[in-house]
Amino acid sequence: DHDGSGATTFEELDPQGAVVLAEFKRWATMRWGSRFAAPLFKEIDIRNRKKLSYSDFASECVARDFPRHKAHQVGASLDWRMVKAVQEDDVQVLEMWKPPDWLLAQANEQAAEDFRQALLNKYGHYVRGWRQVLDKDNSNSCNWHEFCEAAKRIKFIGDVPGAWRALDADLSGFISLKEVDEVAHAACMDFKLWVDEEFGGIRQAFRAMDTDNSNQVSFCEFRSACRSFGYKGDVSALFESLDQHGNKHVLQYEEVCFLDSWDTLDEQVKAFTEAEMKAIIGADDAAAESRRQQARQGE
Numbered sequence: 001d002h003d004g005s006g007a008t009t010f011e012e013l014d015p016q017g018a019v020v021l022a023e024f025k026r027w028a029t030m031r032w033g034s035r036f037a038a039p040l041f042k043e044i045d046i047r048n049r050k051k052l053s054y055s056d057f058a059s060e061c062v063a064r065d066f067p068r069h070k071a072h073q074v075g076a077s078l079d080w081r082m083v084k085a086v087q088e089d090d091v092q093v094l095e096m097w098k099p100p101d102w103l104l105a106q107a108n109e110q111a112a113e114d115f116r117q118a119l120l121n122k123y124g125h126y127v128r129g130w131r132q133v134l135d136k137d138n139s140n141s142c143n144w145h146e147f148c149e150a151a152k153r154i155k156f157i158g159d160v161p162g163a164w165r166a167l168d169a170d171l172s173g174f175i176s177l178k179e180v181d182e183v184a185h186a187a188c189m190d191f192k193l194w195v196d197e198e199f200g201g202i203r204q205a206f207r208a209m210d211t212d213n214s215n216q217v218s219f220c221e222f223r224s225a226c227r228s229f230g231y232k233g234d235v236s237a238l239f240e241s242l243d244q245h246g247n248k249h250v251l252q253y254e255e256v257c258f259l260d261s262w263d264t265l266d267e268q269v270k271a272f273t274e275a276e277m278k279a280i281i282g283a284d285d286a287a288a289e290s291r292r293q294q295a296r297q298g299e
Helices: 015-032 037-044 054-062 068-078 088-096 109-123 126-134 144-153 160-167 182-198 202-209 219-228 235-242 253-261 265-298
Strands: 216-218 250-252
Touching (some): 015 088, 068 088, 109 126, 182 202, 182 235
Antiparallel strands (some): 216 250
């Protein structure tokens, strides 16, 4: 329930499967109209058994120009009774479903870039725009409904569904700051990981940086703390990205506390995997060098 509506939809439960269901509904509507379940089933249930196996359902759909692998997936998805068969009322469920526009849209990379530019034009920085209109709950995720609202706020009049499909390339049903600006996301995530390891969280880090107890951190305090505690990133660029009010001189806690809500598990797993791979490669290289030395000694 990404939009907090109190209900879960196909696209929230399984975005990739919902794309196939949306394509099936479009195909069925074009052939039999908006109330397609009854005429569709009447036509494909040639033995009048009132139900079709996945294979028979797929075969009849293929005979009417719908792809077999997708038809089989549709049948399995609609079989809520788990009886390995499809019935008319299973298909009827799709008549009441209104797929969001992005499910049937084509990824539009230019529209995605235009959206990024509109966001940048209005807020001056991707992180600021991300927090202001895309990720208001600080979850580092933005769903389709939030994206549409953001498009209105920044007066983006381009291909909204196409921009969304380009940004949500993996059809996860949501995007993060990484899809909007990978560099800004990497800077924020690196800082978040460093803060968690060095201080235990953003709140503790902010207290340590606020040396004059003014409830705000100046750029000088920020830079000094980062250097003193060993932060290796671009301090100036990071400070600018965290500066949500655009005053360029101080940070308030409310401007940085959002990072405490970010989930770092994927990044930690990635870092662990990369370190593990380097260790394996290093071990392989060492073993290979040892064999070469042994071969030279044998000569």
